Amino acid sequence: MSPDPEAAVTNPGAPDQDDPAVRRAQEARLRAVWAPPKGVFLRWTDTNNDAIGKWYTLAAVAMMLFAGTLALVMRAQLAIPDNDLVSASTYNQLFTLHGSTMMFLFAVPIFEAVSILILPALLGARDLPFPRLSAFGFWSFAIGGMFVAGSIFFDAAPDGGWFMYPPLATEPSQSGIGADIWMLGLSFVDVSSIAAAVELIVGVLKCRPPGMRLNLMPLYAWYVLVVAVMILFAFPPLIAGDILFELERIADWPFFDAARGGDSLLWQHLFWIFGHPEVYIIFLPSIAIFAMVVPTFSRRHLLGYPWVVLAAIGTGFLSFGLWVHHMFATGMPALSQGFFSAASEAVAIPTAVQIFTLIATVWAGELVRSTPMLFGAGALAIFVIGGLTGVMVAVAPFDWQAHDTYFIVAHLHYVLVGGAVMPLFGGLYYYWPLVTGKKLSDRLGRIAFWLMFVGFNVGFFPMHVSGLMGMPRRVYTYPAGLGIDALNLASTAGAFLFAAGVAVIVIDLCLSPRRPHSPRNPWSAGTLEWLAHPKSQEDWGVRSVPLIESRYPIWDQPAFVRNVDEGRYFLADAEEGKRELVITSVLDAKPLHVHRVATPSVKPMLAAATLGGVFIATTYHGYLIASTLAIAAFVTIVWWLWTGTSVIPEKPAKHAGLGLVLPLHATGPASSGWWAMFITMVADTVAFASLVFGYFYYWTIHAQFPPAAMPGIAGPGWRWPAVACALVGAGWLATLAARQANGRGFRAGACGALALAALATAAGGVAGLAGPWHAGLEPQAHVYAAIVWVLASWVAAHAALGTVMQIYALARGIARHTTGEHDGDLRNVTLYAHFLALQALVAFAVTGVFPALA
Amino acid sequence: MMRRDASLIATWLERAQRYRYSLWTLVAPPSIWAAHFLFCYVFAAIHCAKAGRLAGLAAIGVEIGLATVTALGLVGICAFVAWAQSRVEGDPPPHHESTDEDRVRFLGVAGLLLAGLSAVAIVFTALPAALIGDCR
Numbered sequence: 009m010s011p012d013p014e015a016a017v018t019n020p021g022a023p024d025q026d027d028p029a030v031r032r033a034q035e036a037r038l039r040a041v042w043a044p045p046k047g048v049f050l051r052w053t054d055t056n057n058d059a060i061g062k063w064y065t066l067a068a069v070a071m072m073l074f075a076g077t078l079a080l081v082m083r084a085q086l087a088i089p090d091n092d093l094v095s096a097s098t099y100n101q102l103f104t105l106h107g108s109t110m111m112f113l114f115a116v117p118i119f120e121a122v123s124i125l126i127l128p129a130l131l132g133a134r135d136l137p138f139p140r141l142s143a144f145g146f147w148s149f150a151i152g153g154m155f156v157a158g159s160i161f162f163d164a165a166p167d168g169g170w171f172m173y174p175p176l177a178t179e180p181s182q183s184g185i186g187a188d189i190w191m192l193g194l195s196f197v198d199v200s201s202i203a204a205a206v207e208l209i210v211g212v213l214k215c216r217p218p219g220m221r222l223n224l225m226p227l228y229a230w231y232v233l234v235v236a237v238m239i240l241f242a243f244p245p246l247i248a249g250d251i252l253f254e255l256e257r258i259a260d261w262p263f264f265d266a267a268r269g270g271d272s273l274l275w276q277h278l279f280w281i282f283g284h285p286e287v288y289i290i291f292l293p294s295i296a297i298f299a300m301v302v303p304t305f306s307r308r309h310l311l312g313y314p315w316v317v318l319a320a321i322g323t324g325f326l327s328f329g330l331w332v333h334h335m336f337a338t339g340m341p342a343l344s345q346g347f348f349s350a351a352s353e354a355v356a357i358p359t360a361v362q363i364f365t366l367i368a369t370v371w372a373g374e375l376v377r378s379t380p381m382l383f384g385a386g387a388l389a390i391f392v393i394g395g396l397t398g399v400m401v402a403v404a405p406f407d408w409q410a411h412d413t414y415f416i417v418a419h420l421h422y423v424l425v426g427g428a429v430m431p432l433f434g435g436l437y438y439y440w441p442l443v444t445g446k447k448l449s450d451r452l453g454r455i456a457f458w459l460m461f462v463g464f465n466v467g468f469f470p471m472h473v474s475g476l477m478g479m480p481r482r483v484y485t486y487p488a489g490l491g492i493d494a495l496n497l498a499s500t501a502g503a504f505l506f507a508a509g510v511a512v513i514v515i516d517l518c519l520s521p522r523r524p525h526s527p528r529n530p531w532s533a534g535t536l537e538w539l540a541h542p543k544s545q546e547d548w549g550v551r552s553v554p555l556i557e558s559r560y561p562i563w564d565q566p567a568f569v570r571n572v573d574e575g576r577y578f579l580a581d582a583e584e585g586k587r588e589l590v591i592t593s594v595l596d597a598k599p600l601h602v603h604r605v606a607t608p609s610v611k612p613m614l615a616a617a618t619l620g621g622v623f624i625a626t627t628y629h630g631y632l633i634a635s636t637l638a639i640a641a642f643v644t645i646v647w648w649l650w651t652g653t654s655v656i657p658e659k660p661a662k663h664a665g666l667g668l669v670l671p672l673h674a675t676g677p678a679s680s681g682w683w684a685m686f687i688t689m690v691a692d693t694v695a696f697a698s699l700v701f702g703y704f705y706y707w708t709i710h711a712q713f714p715p716a717a718m719p720g721i722a723g724p725g726w727r728w729p730a731v732a733c734a735l736v737g738a739g740w741l742a743t744l745a746a747r748q749a750n751g752r753g754f755r756a757g758a759c760g761a762l763a764l765a766a767l768a769t770a771a772g773g774v775a776g777l778a779g780p781w782h783a784g785l786e787p788q789a790h791v792y793a794a795i796v797w798v799l800a801s802w803v804a805a806h807a808a809l810g811t812v813m814q815i816y817a818l819a820r821g822i823a824r825h826t827t828g829e830h831d832g833d834l835r836n837v838t839l840y841a842h843f844l845a846l847q848a849l850v851a852f853a854v855t856g857v858f859p860a861l862a
Numbered sequence: 863m864m865r866r867d868a869s870l871i872a873t874w875l876e877r878a879q880r881y882r883y884s885l886w887t888l889v890a891p892p893s894i895w896a897a898h899f900l901f902c903y904v905f906a907a908i909h910c911a912k913a914g915r916l917a918g919l920a921a922i923g924v925e926i927g928l929a930t931v932t933a934l935g936l937v938g939i940c941a942f943v944a945w946a947q948s949r950v951e952g953d954p955p956p957h958h959e960s961t962d963e964d965r966v967r968f969l970g971v972a973g974l975l976l977a978g979l980s981a982v983a984i985v986f987t988a989l990p991a992a993l994i995g996d997c998r
Binding site: 219220221222223224309313314315317318321322324325326328329340341342343344345346347348349350351353354357358556557558559594595596708709 | 884892899902915919962980986994997
């Protein structure tokens with residue numbers, strides 16, 4: 009099916025796309041609708057993915073340069089033995105902030121940033137489904153990132169290593185304010201990661217162009233999907249760990265204090281359940297860039313498309329079975345180590361599959377030499393070395409020798425520089441013309457590559473040797489004569505050579521504005537993003553949303569580019585003055601409805617600023633300011649939702665082009681909002697499950713858990729937990745009833761049921777807290793009391809949020825923003841109620857029933 | 863007898879091809895791996911935490927063996943369904959068009975590959991339980 013020139017005959021109202029005047033009028037309307045806000049301040053309220061993606065990418069790259077500078081200071085300190093360039097305390101802050109910034113503020117955000125920037129182009133979409141959510145994520149990242157990274161200028165940076173092990177890091181007298189800055193600042197950044205994950209999953213599943221079935225999706229989109237789902241399962245355990253950690257630091261609840269029943273190893277579990285998948289969250293998007301670059305420069309389709317999908321999904325799953333290999337030295341049973349060792353070896357299979365498909369594609373095609381491919385080849389060489397040392401350290405006895413030495417430092421830098429940094433620079437050279445319309449210099453690119461490649465190997469290869477000779481990581485100096493002097497000097501020289509390469513790239517970027525525009529599709533690529541015009545950087549994205557019949561439509565579909573440009577596909581106009589996307593079905597990309605996305609607004613920025621203020625004020629124990637800002641954040645978010653979401657369209661359907669009539673509204677699972685709620689609640693439930701895991705972890709390490717009943721640590725009994733569960737359950741049933749009644753047009757009944765639901769849910773939350781309160785559980789006394797309080801408080805906080813949602817849905821109904829047909833808010837609240845009821849039930853089973861059985 | 867067997871396989875093949883394959887079923891084999899992995903790890907960790915460092919592992923060998931056989935069986939079923947789907951007829955090769963058949967075939971091939979990887983990973987997980995003797 010290609011655009012039918014006769015369509016105008018079958019659809020008499022359709023505009024005549026052959027008439028240039030018609031097309032110019034359409035373009036003028038589109039330009040007006042998608043125009044960015046102007047003005048010194050207002051331009052920062054833009055929400056379009058082009059603007060947000062650029063700012064996000066620049067901010068993440070700035071973080072990388074900052075963290076790289078910290079590394080250069082460290083290498084300067086280690087250049088010679090007994091050096092006194094920096095003190096031990098400063099050095100601790102340097103390596104902690106280097107690791108934390110690179111991982112949390114560069115590697116993960118750059119994935120989100122680049123995906124927000126190019127994913128809509130790859131999918132022939134005009135924007136992502138929730139532009140204001142992208143803006144909120146970016147501003148959260150910017151605020152949280154500056155807060156954490158800036159701490160070193162006040163000598164207040166975290167200094168416990170990037171994985172913040174207790175008891176060192178939980179003890180305020182040992183670790184100062186830095187640990188709080190790390191916990192609260194990065195938790196806030198994690199929230200923005202989850203926001204981006206929601207956005208990207210819905211983007212890939214629902215915003216593909218018509219005809220782009222799952223088997224035709226660009227591989228980058230597959231990787232985005234896998235990585236975003238991984239974020240949903242990896243970040244929540246860390247957030248749960250952060251909650252426990254901060255409660256120990258602020259309120260002395262002994263989660264990691266062995267003297268009162270806690271266990272510092274629980275933190276290591278929660279951290280590495282996040283920390284290992286994190287490595288793959290960083291690595292997979294970079295391979296994804298190559299899955300786009302390699303076919304372009306091999307002039308052929310990527311070989312083994314299903315194999316690459318297998319590898320992406322397989323790696324995503326297996327990477328969750330590796331976390332304990334960071335904990336081999338903690339003395340756990342050999343059998344446990346064996347399981348994780350086995351999974352660590354198994355993950356090499358899908359990783360290798362990806363690398364072999366790339367090599368095979370180059371081999372089978374006609375290679376065009378280019379700077380991006382040069383970075384690709386170098387990255388593969390470096391990554392494979394890191395992978396081989398990875399297979400070595402996955403073997404537990406070898407790991408006991410190498411643990412906490414420079415061998416590990418070498419291994420992880422080979423993996424991350426080969427698996428993420430070099431591919432990203434390759435991607436920079438490849439995608440720069442897409443974003444700016446100008447090519448970077450191939451000559452400077454080659455110089456930079458060789459400086460970086462040689463510098464990296466000179467810098468990091470000797471670390472394998474110094475590590476095996478026994479040099480521990482994270483020492484600020486070493487005595488002369490241990491045989492590691494020359495190795496360290498080489499590492500320092502290599503690091504500065506690598507930095508010189510990065511500097512050449514920065515110079516190349518700075519020269520870019522002075523260069524002429526490149527031709528359209530400068531690499532002669534076959535995928536949709538290269539529809540972009542280099543000169544007229546239109547904010548609307550594609551001129552018309554295309555119909556896809558191939559994985560490489562620009563190569564394979566006849567007259568494809570012309571048809572897109574002449575508006576012969578879908579949504580070629582913006583008659584109603586709205587920003588519109590086509591929402592399609594998950595498997596087959598059948599057009600379902602037209603989704604109107606939000607316009608620029610200051611609300612996301614305000615929400616991020618107030619919410620960020622809550623975290624920052626809490627760090628300094630300014631609880632009054634924190635509560636004020638929390639109220640401000642709450643009001644801003646409700647204002648944002650009330651004025652910008654679930655808007656009832658002015659007509660039920662519209663002509664979308666090619667004779668297709670699409671509804672302007674959808675609700676429930678057909679809508680993008682329902683999916684966003686579902687995905688968010690999956691992440692939320694994973695965090696709750698991590699807390700429940702903590703409860704049972706304590707059960708396994710204690711001979712008797714719950715401990716023998718004593719004043720202060722006697723359990724809440726079963727009655728209050730049961731009452732709480734029953735009340736939340738009643739609220740859930742009432743919400744369901746409200747949805748049914750509303751669907752049948754029984755408005756009064758729906759409103760009444762929602763009022764009842766709000767009452768029952770609120771009472772359920774209070775009843776949950778009444779259990780530990782009446783039992784007199786003292787959370788400072790023993791970890792049992794603390795974990796019961798945490799579970800009860802978690803459900804109570806969620807019940808409070810549920811109550812707010814039910815009242816919100818009630819208000820929407822009263823204000824007639826919700827009708828029998830337009831019930832998106834009510835359906836999303838019902839979905840939340842499902843998850844809340846599940847969590848209340850689990851909390852009841854764990855705190856109320858389990859002690860009776862144990 | 864032989865013919866009845868052949869027609870039985872054909873019936874099952876046809877049934878498997880009619881099954882509505884989706885993203886959820888695509889991730890079923892690695893989810894089975896994850897469940898098996900977690901079961902083995904948690905079960906062994908609780909056993910060793912409660913029975914002490916010198917406890918033998920014979921007591922949990924049966925459960926881990928049964929879990930492994932069950933997991934492999936389930937992955938086998940997924941693999942059969944995926945294989946059947948990857949043979950749905952209708953379109954000429956190379957099977958990457960925007961058609962119903964090619965999408966079904968793609969999910970089938972990817973599902974079959976994932977089932978293979980999951981089976982290998984499950985065997986990998988079971989090996990330590992077969993090779994290690996006690997909780998030290």
